[in-house]
Amino acid sequence: MANICKNEFYAYSEDKNNIATICKFLKDTFGGYVECNDDSIDACFESKWDFPEVEMDKLFELIPNKEDIYMRCLSVEYGQDYIAYWKCEDVNGWYQEI
Numbered sequence: 001m002a003n004i005c006k007n008e009f010y011a012y013s014e015d016k017n018n019i020a021t022i023c024k025f026l027k028d029t030f031g032g033y034v035e036c037n038d039d040s041i042d043a044c045f046e047s048k049w050d051f052p053e054v055e056m057d058k059l060f061e062l063i064p065n066k067e068d069i070y071m072r073c074l075s076v077e078y079g080q081d082y083i084a085y086w087k088c089e090d091v092n093g094w095y096q097e098i
Contacts, residue, residue: 003048003049003077003079003080004046004047004048004077005046005047005048005049005050005051005052005075005076005077005082006044006046006075006076006077007030007043007044007045007046007047007051007052007073007074007075008043008044008073008074008075008076009026009041009042009043009044009045009071009072009073010040010041010042010043010071010072010073011040011041011069011070011071011072012039012040012041012069012070012071013039013040013065013068013069013070014039014068015064015065015068015069016038016039017064017065018063018064018065018068018069019036019037019038019039019040019041020036021062021063021064022036022041022059022063022071023036023041025058025059025062026041026043026045026059029055029059030043030045030046030047030052030055031045032044032045032046033045047075049077049080049082050075050077050082050084051073051075051084051086051096052075053086053094056073056086056088056094057093057094060088060093060094066090066091067090067091069088069089069090070087070088070089071087071088071089071094072085072086072087072088073085073086073087084096085097
């Protein structure tokens with residue numbers, strides 16, 4: 001049985017195309033709770049073991065306006081005491097906050 005990681009995700013952008021792209025990706029890829037507003041997204045979804053870095057990199061590549069994006073994700077897997085906080089603020093993509 002795989003350990004399940006819970007991911008609390010937030011995104012903000014004034015670009016409606018960014019919001020639509022992120023919202024669709026999260027729903028199609030992870031399901032879970034996804035609330036999309038005009039300029040922000042709150043989501044909670046599961047992944048196996050840890051932060052879903054491969055999928056989040058794919059999401060970043062899909063975003064049309066990378067200069068107008070802020071995303072963050074707190075990932076927790078209690079069975080292995082795993083905690084990670086990742087952010088994405090501009091054209092450089094995701095990085096882990098320490």
